[in-house]
Amino acid sequence: MSEHESGGGFSLELSQDLRDMRDWVHEFAESVIRPAGSEWDEREETPWPVLEQAAKAGLYSLDFFAQQWLEPSGLGIPVAWEELFWGDAGIGLSIVGTGLAAVAVSSNGTHEQIAEWLPPMFGDPGDIKLGAFCVSEADAGSDVAAIRTRAVYHEATDEWVLNGAKSWVTNGGIANVHVVVASVDPALGSRGQATFIVPPGTRGLSQGQKVRKHGIRASHTAEVVLDDVRVPGRCLVGGKERLDARLAKVRDGGSNREHAAMKTFEATRPAVAAMAVGVARAAFEYARDYALGRVQFGRPIGQTEGVAFMLADMAAAVDAARLLTWRAAWMARNRVPFNHAEGSISKLVAGETAVRVTEQAIQILGGNGYTRDYPVERWHRDAKIFTIFEGTSEIQRLIIGRAVTGLDVR
Numbered sequence: 001m002s003e004h005e006s007g008g009g010f011s012l013e014l015s016q017d018l019r020d021m022r023d024w025v026h027e028f029a030e031s032v033i034r035p036a037g038s039e040w041d042e043r044e045e046t047p048w049p050v051l052e053q054a055a056k057a058g059l060y061s062l063d064f065f066a067q068q069w070l071e072p073s074g075l076g077i078p079v080a081w082e083e084l085f086w087g088d089a090g091i092g093l094s095i096v097g098t099g100l101a102a103v104a105v106s107s108n109g110t111h112e113q114i115a116e117w118l119p120p121m122f123g124d125p126g127d128i129k130l131g132a133f134c135v136s137e138a139d140a141g142s143d144v145a146a147i148r149t150r151a152v153y154h155e156a157t158d159e160w161v162l163n164g165a166k167s168w169v170t171n172g173g174i175a176n177v178h179v180v181v182a183s184v185d186p187a188l189g190s191r192g193q194a195t196f197i198v199p200p201g202t203r204g205l206s207q208g209q210k211v212r213k214h215g216i217r218a219s220h221t222a223e224v225v226l227d228d229v230r231v232p233g234r235c236l237v238g239g240k241e242r243l244d245a246r247l248a249k250v251r252d253g254g255s256n257r258e259h260a261a262m263k264t265f266e267a268t269r270p271a272v273a274a275m276a277v278g279v280a281r282a283a284f285e286y287a288r289d290y291a292l293g294r295v296q297f298g299r300p301i302g303q304t305e306g307v308a309f310m311l312a313d314m315a316a317a318v319d320a321a322r323l324l325t326w327r328a329a330w331m332a333r334n335r336v337p338f339n340h341a342e343g344s345i346s347k348l349v350a351g352e353t354a355v356r357v358t359e360q361a362i363q364i365l366g367g368n369g370y371t372r373d374y375p376v377e378r379w380h381r382d383a384k385i386f387t388i389f390e391g392t393s394e395i396q397r398l399i400i401g402r403a404v405t406g407l408d409v410r
Contacts, residue, residue, distance in 0.1 A: 012326075014075065021068070022079050028059055029087030034375075037088030040218035041378055046174065047091050047218050048128070054095050055125040062122045065099055069106070074333025078274035078325050085278030089382035090218030092275065097170040097219060098122060101131030101179040103268055104195055109237045117197050121177045132175035134166035134224050141168075142395050144181075145189035149226060151182035151196060153240075158233040160196060162226045165208065168389070172222035173207020176200045180226065184243070191250045195237040204229035215381035268390065269343040270329035273350035276386040277322050280354040283361035283379050284314040290365055307364055314357045321350040341396075341403035348396035351386035358383040 014022070032053055040047040054060035068076030084092040098121050106114050123129030140146035149164025162182055166172065178198040185192030198205055208223030233240060288311055291302030301307045328346040331338065338344070358380035362369035369376045387393040401409040 012323075014079065015073065018071070018073070018075060018079055021076070022083060025059065025080050025083040026086070028054070028057055029083050029092075033084065033087030033091050037091060037218070037375065038372070038378065041088075041090055042217075044212065044217040046220045047094055050091055051094060051128050052125065055123075055128050060095055060122065060128070062102075062118055065102060065122075069103075072333070074270075074329040074331070075326055077271045078277075078329045081271055081274040082278040082281065082322070085275040086282045087278075088218070089275065089279050089379070089385075090216040092278070093170065093216050093219035096271075096275075098131035098175075099271070100133040100170070100268060101175070101177065104133050104179045105197065105237055108195060110239055113197065113234070113237060117177055120200065121175075123176065129176035130171040130174060132169050132171040132173075132178045132224070134169050134172065134178055134180040136168045137165065138167050142392055144193075147181060147183050147190075147193060148186075149180065149182040150186070151184050151194060153184070153233075159230045160233065160236060162196060162198070162204075162229040162231065164226050166224040166226070168211065169222055169224045171220055172224040173210075174220055174222075178205060178224060179237070180224075185247060188247070188250055192247065194243050196231055197235040197237060198226075198229060198231055199235065202229055202231060214384060215378070216385050269347040270325050270332055272386065272390050273321065273325040273328065273346040276347075276350035276354040276383065277318060277325055279379055279383050279386070280314075280318045280321065280350070280357040283354075283358040283376055283383075284311070284318050286374075286376055287311065287314065287361035287364040290368075301364070310360050310364060314360055317353045317357055321346075321353040324349050339403070341400040344391070344396040344399040344403075347386075347391060348393055348400065351383075351393060351396075354383035354386050355380075 032050060036047060036050050040050070051060055058064055064080075068080050071077075081092070081096060084095055102118055102121055105117055109117075120129055121131030135144065135147075137147055137149065140148065147164075149162065149166065151160045151162050153160055162180060164182065166180065169178075172178075177200060180196045180198055181193055182196060183192055184194050204227045206225045206227070208225045211221040211223075213221060236243060288302070291307050291311060292300055294301045302311065324342075324346040328338070328342045330336075331342055358376060361376040362380055365374055365376055368374050371377060391399075398409055401407075
């Protein structure tokens, strides 16, 4: 396609490589993930057999994650994640949950740390491993500055000692590698935090209570307890020299926006938005197909204005959420700053869209939609998490509000 034909270089058409990848992931989602969704939702257990199939297919692997994360347009992860979550959100999160820990290390870590710790987060077919990113605490959810987990450096042994408890950890306690955000200087709030890698088998790290959830029940969520957990100095993500320089700058009154947890969440917001788009799209397509086949009063219910208008709103909302997600993902990959909170906008709109569209799908299916015999009931339960985790809708609105007003909205 020439520059003239492509509108001066602007195009929303995916490359052939991305289309091929999308079709491959969709086929796996359709043939493996979706048929297993109901079973693992009911069991509320990690779907290890599905993870094994994904690993054998090359879908659950460091190589696949890295390829899509580094894909030049920035759309590799959003396109793949939309298809996975179109299949099932709980299983999808089991497959991609390691990615948050991997991003925390790859975004902030040294080349040596990336090479050493990312492979053990994934393992190999026949020997699958997981990663876990540990941030939230009982009293520190949206308020990341309130994190109480403490990391203290022992210079004599070049070790960090971690103590505290983390809540709502995906893969918590069952992961091979845990990546933990802790405070090294509580007086500095979120600017006094750092990220640590806890190697496999480290003493003092244990799984606390497993969380029984409303949705995404195939994804393991649990408390992680840290009791005098000792990690080598090399496990401080980014290294001590960089941490000391950053803390010194903050203590001297300089501005430093490098917050340990926020930097990771900012990078992953478009990916989370894509997950929500996948759930919303699944619900829209299922409701549309149902409306074409369900006959009432002598005609398909999709022919009635009430249902057709609802489907029109659903289709428009899914497309809008996807486009906002793609914009944010492209910006993130090309290092274009989110000056107008584009990352938060994508996450807010996609999350709210998933909740609304799955609810509309239930309405279109009527009584059937309210039963577990049809998947829209499960998808509606799954969708709600996207307005809560990795920044609630209210926190996203706070960030957006600050961006559009230039005021310190609180």
